[in-house]
Amino acid sequence: MSLLSESHMKPLTRNIGLKRRYRAEKRFRAYGLIAICTGIFFLGALLWSIFSHGYSAFWQTSITLPVRLDAAVIDPQNRRDKNPQVLITANYPILIRNALSEKLSIAPDDHVGLRQVNRMFSSGVRVQLRKMVFDNPQLIGTTQTVTVLAAADIDSAVKGQINLAVPETKRKVSDRQVEWIHELAADGSLYKAFNTGLFTFAASSRPETSGLGAALIGSIYMILIVLALSLPIGVAAAIYLEEYARKNRFTDLIEININNLAAVPSIVFGLLGLAIFINFFGLPRSASLVGGLVLALMTLPTIIITTRSALRAVPSSIRSAALGLGASKIQMLFQHVLPLAAPGILTGTIISLARALGETAPLLLIGMVAFVANYPRTPMDPATALPVQIYMWASEAERAFVERTSGAIIVLLMFLAVMNIAAVLLRRRFEQP
């Protein structure tokens, strides 16, 4: 009786800790969510700080005004037919100064005022006007509408980056210049335009005429060299190791070394590049060829490792079937294994290329962390790279370089995003049967 009543009171359930296990799962999901949120928060903070500082770099203050290309200034003795050198050494900035001071109605004997007018526009006008006049000497004596870049300090003031609340002597822009800015902006001759110079100019000591041109070309050269060298060598090495090499102590040693090399700090490759390519082979310093070679060495281990794992992921039944139907080993490899492994190989390659695009440390020792103001024509010419330009700008003293640093980071991020999206797209395409 007592037995019966007991079984009656306790229903037939086993305590399998269901509640506890549900709780554990909920907790685990919450941890995951927190981890992702933290990641997103920091990414958001990073992007916000870069974009809020950098978006203004894509706009640049310019001044458009009619400029009289006065023969009395450019070529006072009228010797340009005999001696074209005159057109090179002429004092072009004074033409702009005259035009601007006329517009602002500043007396020719107001020397303080004229000096301040001189600081309103970029001294890069020398090259700009010289090119204009040199290409077309008929322009001398005529009045042309010319658009010149505002000086960096004026640009910063227009963008509100200079603290105008401090006393006049404490800042680089005078009260009079601020007045002129308002005056010129009111009639539309001073305005902000898209900063194409950021992409076309090479490095410069003047913020307003400095851009990423030489760095972009250098980076593209290097990426092409890395692709041309490390993809074939890396894939060939991986195929050999995975499909042909016997497993013995020697191949184990190679494998360990490759894995080690993939983790070596990148500056070590720079040291190697200096010792081998520059000191031993006598290649020029600062050349994107050397940079490309160094970065190729750096990416090689990663490409070998990803290619090997992509090859390993191809089921061995495919190999057996191909061989069983009478394919030779090379037919089996190129017609069956490689196509299946291609998405993995491509992803690995593009990701290591993206890493190579963002490296500065190995470039330091081979002289690519440098001021390069001429465009590199060939990979043998001196060049810099995008991340190097960011690093160089970050250490500049002028205010206008602060926004340019962040602007250059945005450009680099765009490049990386394009490469990574390409990796995803290519992978999808290849994975379709």
Add this chain to the structure above:
Amino acid sequence: MSRMTCPVGVYLLGAVFIIPGAVFARDHIQIGGSSTVLPYAKIVAETFGEIYPEYKIPVIESGGTGSGIREFCRGVGDNTIDIANASRPMKQSELQLCFDSGVKNVEEIRIGYDGIVFATSIGSPDWNLTPQDIYRALAIKVIIDGKVQPNWVRKWNEVNPSLPAWDIAAYIPGEKHGTREVFEEKLMLNGCKASGAFDALKVSGMGDKAASAACIAIRKDGKAIDIDGDYSETLARLAANRTGIGIFGFAFYENNTDLLKIAAVNNVVPTEETIVNGKYMISRPLFFYVKKAHFGIIPGLEEYIDFFLSDQMIGPDGPLVEYGLVATSEAEREAQRAAFKEGKTMTLP
């Protein structure tokens, strides 16, 4: 198959390396060295390229005085640099290195001075520091009541009542900076001697060398912060901590006068005038070194130096002074130009 691919690959690699070495001669000036001199060299290089369109604009690497001189002294030839910028004079050992690798004709050229200044955020009260204040605030061991003891000072006004009651937070250049050496020598060591700690340390049984080393040791409790980046990092730190004090180059200050307030040292406010006449005590000369063996081989090398030394560049109205260089006196500039014309090279003693 594998037997065939291997040799083909070797040939391809060989072709990549061997062809260029022989064919390419350098047609631009290659410069390396100090990042303090870099902005000035950049201005000169760019203007040089604009005025002499027949020459390419020199390439200027940035890596620091030490590594620049090492690269400079690696030898003579196309793939070595022509000029090393330096924010301190070349050391005897470095010149020896140069001579050992065949770089025998080295010419030293002094371009001007760089002041080293203390600055706080704009809007803060006036500061007037002495080396003794700096030593007593930042050294790891100081002399208090005649005894050498660990530095426990927390606020600036505990060091000197005329200073503000700010928590000590000094952003000083890290040890790899050339500025650090000047800071240690001209401020810490002098302050140590002035406060009597140097003698006290010697009384306690230290030699001259050990006492100097103890004098320049910086406190490690987070009140003196090493900045291993550049001045823009120091500026960012000051923006975050309004009661911090930072060390800057005079040129950097000149470009950021709307954000920084400069401090006097020994009652002297650093200006171009006080730096060049030596009244302001913390400054250093800037140099570059040139390999004379490259004259006539690298196009434009001599013209570049002539142009650099001309008054339109390093003169008092030139763009370098505009950027923040402290120009040398008229006579000194003239002497430097004459020395270059004469072609005096450095010799080992």
